[in-house]
Amino acid sequence: MHTIVCVKQVPDPEIPPAKFKIDPEAKKVIPPPGVPPVISVYDERAVEAACRLKDKHKGKITVISMGTGKVSDVVRHALSMGADEGFVLEDEAFENLDSFGTAYVLGKAIQKIGGYDLVLCGRQAADWGAGQVGSILAEMLGIPVITLACGIEVVEKNIRVKRIVKDGYEVLEAPMPSVVTVSSEIGLPRLPAGMSLMLARKKQIPVWKAKDIGADLSELDRTKAHTEITGLSVPTRKTECEIVTGNTPNEAAVNLALKLSKLI
Amino acid sequence: MDTHKGVLVCGEMAEGRLAPITIELLGIGRKLSDQLGETLSILLMGSKTGSLGQEAIAYGADKVYVAEDGLLDHYNSDAYTQVAANLCLKVLPSIMLLGHTDIGCDLAPRLNGRLGGGLSMDCLSLSIDPTTQLLLATRPVFGGNAHATVVSRSARPQMATIRPKIVPPAVRNESRQGEVIPVEDKLDPSAIKVKVVDRIKEEVEGVKLEDAEVVVSGGRGIGSAQNFGMLRELARVLGGAVGGTRPACDEGWVPASAQVGQSGKVVSPKLYIAVALSGAMSHIAGCLGSKYIVAINKDKEANIFNVAHFGIVADYKEVLPALTAKLKELLSA
Ligand SMILES: Cc1cc2nc3c(=O)[nH]c(=O)nc-3n(C[C@H](O)[C@H](O)[C@H](O)COP(=O)(O)OP(=O)(O)OC[C@H]3O[C@@H](n4cnc5c(N)ncnc54)[C@H](O)[C@@H]3O)c2cc1C
Numbered sequence: 001m002h003t004i005v006c007v008k009q010v011p012d013p014e015i016p017p018a019k020f021k022i023d024p025e026a027k028k029v030i031p032p033p034g035v036p037p038v039i040s041v042y043d044e045r046a047v048e049a050a051c052r053l054k055d056k057h058k059g060k061i062t063v064i065s066m067g068t069g070k071v072s073d074v075v076r077h078a079l080s081m082g083a084d085e086g087f088v089l090e091d092e093a094f095e096n097l098d099s100f101g102t103a104y105v106l107g108k109a110i111q112k113i114g115g116y117d118l119v120l121c122g123r124q125a126a127d128w129g130a131g132q133v134g135s136i137l138a139e140m141l142g143i144p145v146i147t148l149a150c151g152i153e154v155v156e157k158n159i160r161v162k163r164i165v166k167d168g169y170e171v172l173e174a175p176m177p178s179v180v181t182v183s184s185e186i187g188l189p190r191l192p193a194g195m196s197l198m199l200a201r202k203k204q205i206p207v208w209k210a211k212d213i214g215a216d217l218s219e220l221d222r223t224k225a226h227t228e229i230t231g232l233s234v235p236t237r238k239t240e241c242e243i244v245t246g247n248t249p250n251e252a253a254v255n256l257a258l259k260l261s262k263l264i
Numbered sequence: 265m266d267t268h269k270g271v272l273v274c275g276e277m278a279e280g281r282l283a284p285i286t287i288e289l290l291g292i293g294r295k296l297s298d299q300l301g302e303t304l305s306i307l308l309m310g311s312k313t314g315s316l317g318q319e320a321i322a323y324g325a326d327k328v329y330v331a332e333d334g335l336l337d338h339y340n341s342d343a344y345t346q347v348a349a350n351l352c353l354k355v356l357p358s359i360m361l362l363g364h365t366d367i368g369c370d371l372a373p374r375l376n377g378r379l380g381g382g383l384s385m386d387c388l389s390l391s392i393d394p395t396t397q398l399l400l401a402t403r404p405v406f407g408g409n410a411h412a413t414v415v416s417r418s419a420r421p422q423m424a425t426i427r428p429k430i431v432p433p434a435v436r437n438e439s440r441q442g443e444v445i446p447v448e449d450k451l452d453p454s455a456i457k458v459k460v461v462d463r464i465k466e467e468v469e470g471v472k473l474e475d476a477e478v479v480v481s482g483g484r485g486i487g488s489a490q491n492f493g494m495l496r497e498l499a500r501v502l503g504g505a506v507g508g509t510r511p512a513c514d515e516g517w518v519p520a521s522a523q524v525g526q527s528g529k530v531v532s533p534k535l536y537i538a539v540a541l542s543g544a545m546s547h548i549a550g551c552l553g554s555k556y557i558v559a560i561n562k563d564k565e566a567n568i569f570n571v572a573h574f575g576i577v578a579d580y581k582e583v584l585p586a587l588t589a590k591l592k593e594l595l596s597a
Contacts, residue, residue, distance in 0.1 A: 011406075013406065013407050014544075016565075016567060017409055017544070017570075018565075018567065020406065020409040020410070029406060099373075099376075100377075100380075103377070123527075126406075127405070129385075129405055130383075130384075130385060131385045132373035132383060132385065135370075135374045136374075136376065136377035137377075138377070139374060139377030139378050144342070144458050145374065147341075147373075148369065148370070150520065160461065164520070165366040166529070167465055168466040170460060170463050170464075171460070171461040171463075172458050172460055172461065173458070173461050174459070175457060178458075183527070184510060184513075185513070185520040187514070188514050188515075225382075226381070226382045226419045227382040227383070227414050227415070227416050228414070228415055228417060229412050229413065230400070230415050231413030232405075232410055232412050233411050234409065234410050234411075235408075235411055239570065239572060240573075241559070241569045241570070241571075241572045241573060242575070243564075243569075243574075243575050243577060249579065249586075250582060250583075251586075252576045252578060252583065253584070253585075253586035253587040253590065254586055254587075256583075257586075257590035257591045257594060258590070258594070260558065260574075260591065261591060263534070263555075264477070264478065264502065264534060
């Protein structure tokens with residue numbers, strides 16, 4: 001069983017909203033100084049899902065990440081969780097791509113790697129969160145896709161997926177290879193430890209450029225026509241909050257109860 | 265892009281009726297198409313659509329495309345994508361609207377991949393740029409910390425999924441006229457690769473989160489499943505439901521189905537009590553429609569106090585028992 005997991009590096013989404021800054025002119029987010037970027041939450045869970053499948057069925061996990069800067073950090077994180085091999089996709093031509101461009105580049109890399117049974121992505125990225133790459137990728141590769149997975153199993157030659165829905169879940173089955181997008185309900189990711197942590201430190205992470213994966217630059221340029229961000233703003237919502245007090249928390253609670261009982 | 269015209273809503277049905285989101289989309293679609301001076305159409309897919317075509321007309325549609333097939337009885341990604349994509353290739357809509365629902369979240373990106381359009385997911389508002397006549401879609405990014413406006417200059421259709429309940433439902437008008445058009449193309453069953461094996465409905469005890477008048481939500485600061493008992497007790501006294509943040513769900517303190525927020529449930533109770541949760545924008549996105557928000561947090565800088573109407577700065581363990589006891593006393597009086 002060979003699983004390819006697509007991961008993205010994002011600015012840490014867990015900074016308090018007050019520290020979140022944008023440049024509205026450039027329509028860019030200013031990463032908080034001193035806070036290192038992280039692997040996008042859902043992508044980390046996709047790595048976890050791949051590791052669980054490997055625990056059960058053996059096989060191999062390949063991780064790919066498109067981006068600039070220290071993207072190898074998130075690939076290495078995935079390696080330390082248990083992935084076997086990792087590649088970074090970095091090229092000037094890969095900057096500022098939307099979901100189509102991203103899916104195109106990932107698709108080219110996946111075709112180069114070849115011999116896969118399953119492609120996993122996060123349900124959406126923790127930064128721009130377009131929520132489309134997995135589905136577009138599947139359409140480009142011409143293979144089935146199941147979104148919002150909260151559980152993945154292999155049943156003979158099929159992949160069986162629990163898909164989270166509002167009032168429960170669906171159980172879906174698709175032939176392999178397929179693309180599956182993973183939701184947080186799949187469960188917490190493992191902490192890197194032991195052998196894989198040691199091995200991950202030593203592994204080479206090759207960087208592939210556009211020409212290495214046979215990406216056609218004019219094709220890539222055309223993908224930019226799909227969507228464009230024309231505005232970015234920080235929503236301002238400030239409610240006047242009445243802090244209810246008392247001599248003790250207990251007394252504050254009683255005072256709050258008196259207020260609430262009038263509202264409901 | 266004069267080849268593409270009109271607004272197409274992808275309809276959803278629930279228990280033999282038009283789903284609430286579909287009635288909301290018809291309202292949004294009507295406004296957009298009136299502004300453009302173009303028609304509003306809707307696609308209904310199912311095994312039996314009965315008189316729902318007429319319903320859709322009463323809610324604002326000019327044309328209703330009805331695709332009936334046993335294979336469309338329940339949502340199937342492959343089948344629905346096939347039907348909707350084929351219709352789009354025929355009708356060539358300029359704008360296509362879907363709900364940000366279990367169906368829309370899956371169908372929209374696939375359709376987009378197949379049609380090569382421009383899609384914005386989870387939109388909070390849509391408008392038409394008066395000079396370019398292009399669709400402007402506003403959606404949350406960075407977990408709701410910012411809002412982005414997205415346009416699709418040349419790719420068609422311009423697609424958007426809309427978050428449920430951000431606009432009131434369209435107004436019904438029995439006297440509206442429209443046309444119901446059956447979709448003749450037969451489904452190709454061989455293109456259906458993903459099979460639905462089962463559908464599991466998870467029954468919840470007590471009040472449903474989305475319907476509750478009072479929601480008591482807890483976050484990472486609660487610390488254990490056992491401590492959530494205090495929140496359940498408060499919810500019981502108020503006849504409400506218990507929710508949680510993603511970390512609380514991740515830890516298994518509350519079921520995953522109780523997650524409130526951008527990637528969980530959107531609730532709009534009269535009273536939302538947020539306990540030991542920081543108020544990340546992606547969480548708040550799920551409760552901003554509440555009439556009153558109450559925050560209990562030991563950190564007075566926590567963002568939740570920026571959206572709350574009442575707050576107590578203290579350890580929740582020292583607040584909840586007294587709050588519950590006093591409310592019980594007051595409400596039984
Ligand atoms: C794309 C995306 C989608 C997301 N979707 C969602 C979503 O749908 N729902 C969601 O909830 N999150 C979502 N998140 C995660 C979100 O960003 C936050 O990580 C999460 O909401 C934080 O949960 P929390 O407030 O419980 O934890 P924390 O932020 O860790 O806050 C814990 C709070 O508890 C307080 N506290 C601790 N102990 C006590 C005590 N004894 N008494 C009183 N107060 C105490 C602390 O002061 C702190 O404010 C999403 C993130 C991303 C990137």
